[in-house]
Every structure is written in C-alpha cells, then in structure tokens.
Amino acid sequence: MTVEILYPELCNLYGDRGNIDYLRRCLPADYHQTHIGDEPWFVQHEVDLIYLCSMTERSQERVIRALTPYRERLAELVAAGKHFLLTGNAMEVFGKTIQDGEKTISGLGLLDLTARRILPKRANSLFLGDFQGTKIVGYTSRFSHMESALPPLFTVEKGLGRSEGATVEGIRSGGVLGTYLLGPLLVLNPDFTRWLLDDLGAADTPLAFETEVRRAYQARLEQFQGNIEF
Template sequence: MRPLRLVWIYPDLLSTYGDRGNLLMLERRARLRGLPVEVTEVNSDQPVPRDGDIYLMGGGEDLPQTLATRRLQADGGLHEAANRGAVVFAVCAGYQVLGMEFGGTDGAQVPGLGLLDIRSGRGERRAVGEIVADVDPALNVPRLTGFENHQGVTRLGPQARPLARTTLGTGNGDGTEGAYAGRVLGTYLHGPALVRNPGLADLLLH
C-alpha cells in the first residue's frame, strides 16, 4: 500500500500558535486507521513536492506571510498538487495566502495563490479569543471550536463556500468562518484546529 503523503509547507515561516499539531493529528488518525504515513516538512528554501496527498500550512506574521506567498508562487508545486486534486488545509495567514489577495505590511494588497476565491484585508480591531462555529451541513462535521488571533477580514467570492457560521467569535468578520472549494479548505482556527476538531481531521483524510 502506498503511504499517505502529508506535506507541511514552510514551517520556518508559517507555524505559529502550535499549528504543527495539525500535522501530528492527521498522522495519528491516519495510523489509527492502519494507513502507512509519510511526512515531509518543506522549508522555504526547498521545493514543494508535487506528489503529496494532503498539504498543510499554518499561521505567521505579516512579513513571513508575504515571503511565503512569493516563494510558493515561484515554486508552483502547491498549485500543481491542488490542480490534480490534492487536499490543501491552511490556517490563519496560510488561509489568506490561498486567496486572491491579502493585506500586506504597508497596507497594500499582496496577490495570493488564487486557490480559494477569497480576498482578505486588515480590519479595525484584532479578533482574539475563543471561536465556535457550525459547519456547513454538506460537510457532515460537528460544531467547530478554536482560538483566533488575527486582524484579518475575509470576503468570499462566488467560487468559495463558508466552512462554517460563527456563534461565538469573529472568523471572517461577516458571521462566517473559513472557506472551502473542492478539496481546498482554510480557517482562522488555531487550537490546533484539527486537535480540537477531530471530525475536521477525518474530513481531510476521506
């Protein structure tokens, strides 16, 4: 049996608030199913493998976020993997990177990877604290809980669906939290998200 290939993208730039726990949780739950797992951690000076099954990105500060985006654009590996149907899961800054654009350090918009039809900017207030959100019923995942710490405001375009609707906390800033399209999914939830929400981890493993 070919191992499940998990790829952790740029932990040297995007790995705040314990987001590496998402990788550990996926590896653990896959092994509980009897699946062999191969984990690859790719730093920003290394090429992104094209043959992964699930790609993970965490949060980060503004400058590392912009640097990571430019290197991923130049590398092209994540685009190629997503286009062939790999799963992509990104948190906070990584979530914004997947979109069409996000707010940079000087307030100017930075072009994103374009893997999700979302646009992010900088809100007036920082969202810090617990978040609770009810997942899109189509995904059949229990209510999400997590921790958010961001100043992002994210608008979804017609090609993206909200991952969930908030009952507590800020999320995207409009009553929704996260977004997904096909097998590409992003969220503002730390915690880490997949440790606090094993149903979401299982969704990614399907």
Template sequence: MELKICHLYPDILNLYGDRGNIITMRRRLADRGIAATVDECSIGEALDASQYDIFFIGGGQDFEQEILLRDLAAGKAKEIIAAVEEEKTFLAICGGYQMLGQYYKTWDGHQLDFIGALDLHTVGAKERMIGNYMFRTTDESGGTMVVGFENHSGKTYLGDGVAPLGQMIEGYGNNGEDQTEGARYKNVFATYSHGSLLPKNPVLCDFILRTALERKYGAPIALAPLDDTLEQNAHRYMENRLSKK
C-alpha cells in the same frame, strides 16, 4: 494504505502550535495501521506536488507572509494551484488560508498579491479578532461542531464557487460580519482555527483524512473507531464554556 503529507513552510508558519495538526493526523493514521510519511518543504526547496496526498499550511504573521511571496512565485504557487485543482486535500490555517486567496490588503492600503488558488480576498483591520470560538461545519464538511482559537486582524471574504467551511456560533470567523468561518473549495479545508485545531476536533480530523484516502484510492473508506475519550473531553469542555457566554 498510505498517505503522504507535505508540511509547507514549517519553520516559518507555525503559530500557536499549528504543527500539532501534523502530529494528530499522523497519529490517527498510525493507530489504524495506515502508513503516513511527512515531508517538510520550506524556502528554496523544490515542491513536486504530485507526490503528496495532503498539504498542510500553518499560520504566520503579516511580515512572514510577505517573506514567502518570492518563494511562492518561483514555482511553489503553480504546484499548489495544480494540486488544488486536482482535488488533493489541503488544510490551511489563518495566514496559510489567506495565502491561498487572491490578495491581502492592509488597513493602510498596502496590497500583497497571493497565489489565487481560491477566489477569496482579505482586508486588514485595525482591531484584532481574537479569542476562543466555535462554529459548525457545513453538511458538505461533515456537519460537526468545531472549537478553536482565532487571532487575526484580516477580514476574509469568499468569492464565487468558494463555500464557507462552517457557520459561526461564537466568535468572529472570517470577518465578524457574515457569520461564516473558513473556506471549502474542492478538497481544501481552510480556517482561522489555531489551537491547534485537530487534537480537540477528532471528528473533523477523520473527515479530512477520509477525504484524502477516498480521493487517492477512489472508493469509500470506513475508518476504524478510536478511543477519543481525552479528545472529546477537551472538546466538550470548550464547547460548554463557549455555549454559556
């Protein structure tokens, strides 16, 4: 078995060690004898989305998102939308999550129109939502506890047909109002969780990898267990810390 991973804009969207998600996916596949290749695709480089099984988009600041809009409009947006609808697997973090939506409107009224792959939009606020946080994914996304770190001023609201990735337990999540965190549409996993997300959430990582493998090979996949002692210790430490707040 093999998975091909496309890391979009790695030189621009890489806040808070988001590249660690790529490292974790690649390592957990390799430890099971599953081949993984990772290609990077940035500004000015053509994207053929049909070649890949997983797409990763990290987080960035508002001005970095604006820089990418012209490049997305030149062809990548169409490829991304097609891949989403074909149920390719995506992991999108913070700014990458927002970019998959319809638009981002800043607190002073300036609107950035994004690619519209997901029916959601984001509205900027003056106050940032920042800190360690915790949420539980929905049953459709594995029903597991997730710990992470959020730092965003944008408030994201989900539209019809887009489910939350999970429900907040501690922290702000999508908007600090409706207790939702992230988005799940087809095989897109979108979240505000930096930190990076996957190293300390191995159960979620395996769920995402299995989703991609089953989509590619058209059959249920059982992933061999790994020794996750270190990962689970890191996860439990933060979960216990947040549970006491």
C-alpha cells in the same frame, strides 16, 4: 499516502504545528517537510495533503515569493481536488490580494478571496460553529479579515467569522480547506478530524488518543455552549 508540511520554520504560531503532530499519530503516511529555499516535494511528486499554517505578516510575503515559481503546479493540484489544510492566515497566501493600508500584496491567485489587514488591532475570539451537523470549537487571533464568494468551511454560532459580522467562517473549495481557527483545530475537534481522515481515504485509521480527545472536546463544547464570553 503522502503529506507535505510547508515552511515549518516560519509557520509555527499558536500551536498550529500540533495539527501535524496529531495527524502523524493518526495517519500512517510519508511526511515531508519543505523549508524556505527548497523545491517543494509536490513539484515532482504526488501528494495527498499539503499543510500550511499560521505565520507572521512578514512571513506571509516570504511564503508567497517562495511559492510563486510553483504556482502552475499548485493550480494543477487544486484543480485535481488534492487536499490542502490551511489554518490561521495561511489561506490568504492562496488568495488574490492582501490589503495592508495603502499597500496591496498580490497573493498566488489560486482562491477567490481577498484579505484586509487591520493592524495594529488584533481580532481575538473564541469560536463555536457547525460543520455538517458537527459542532466545531476553537479560537481566532489575527490581524486580518477576508471576503470571498467561496463556500464556507464552517457556519458561526458564536464568535468571529471570516470577517466582521460574518455568519460563516473559512473557505472550502474542492479539496482546499481554509480556516482562521487556531488551537490546533484537529486536536480540538475529533469529529472533524475523523471526517478529514475519511475524506483522505483512511476510514480504517483510528483516532489517536480517541477517549482523551473526545473527553476534552465534550468539556470544551459544554463550556462554549454556556455563558462564557466570546
């Protein structure tokens, strides 16, 4: 199994690198890091999971430029159902456009979504939601909202969804999983991580530190289900 981490020198906000740190401890695989200026591993090799996480707005434009020459290969991987985990504002890179005031930034056009930046206002929120009957906890901190006809990844119980007033959060399109949730997501949500490992074909792989992460998850869930302010 092969996992590729895209542009870790730019995509390193909000502790989201912790998703890969945790995945390394759970999943025996070949891990490849692609840096700005490198040809991505996925261009000439097969991959099972591509990970891209939170970045600044300026870095979004750099990442779009870096990936544009490989758009057709990415389209092939998306069509083949390969897994992508896109956290924070990374899914906007794969969308159609990002609107920043009067400026329109073209994305890779691989996902049917559009984003709208709300700079200088920052949207901050704790999050409690659902994924296939499992409670999801996390938080979001971002300068944008998105609109999409794609199915969501999560439904919202408390907190901010993928746009103001939305009852859904993130997107799920084939093997592409996109969410604004930070945290890191995989450490905070052991049942979701278990599902991801199973979906990757690693059903026999145990969760790392399972007792500890489940205890932490239960404590956070009880807190979020209480009277805490969202």
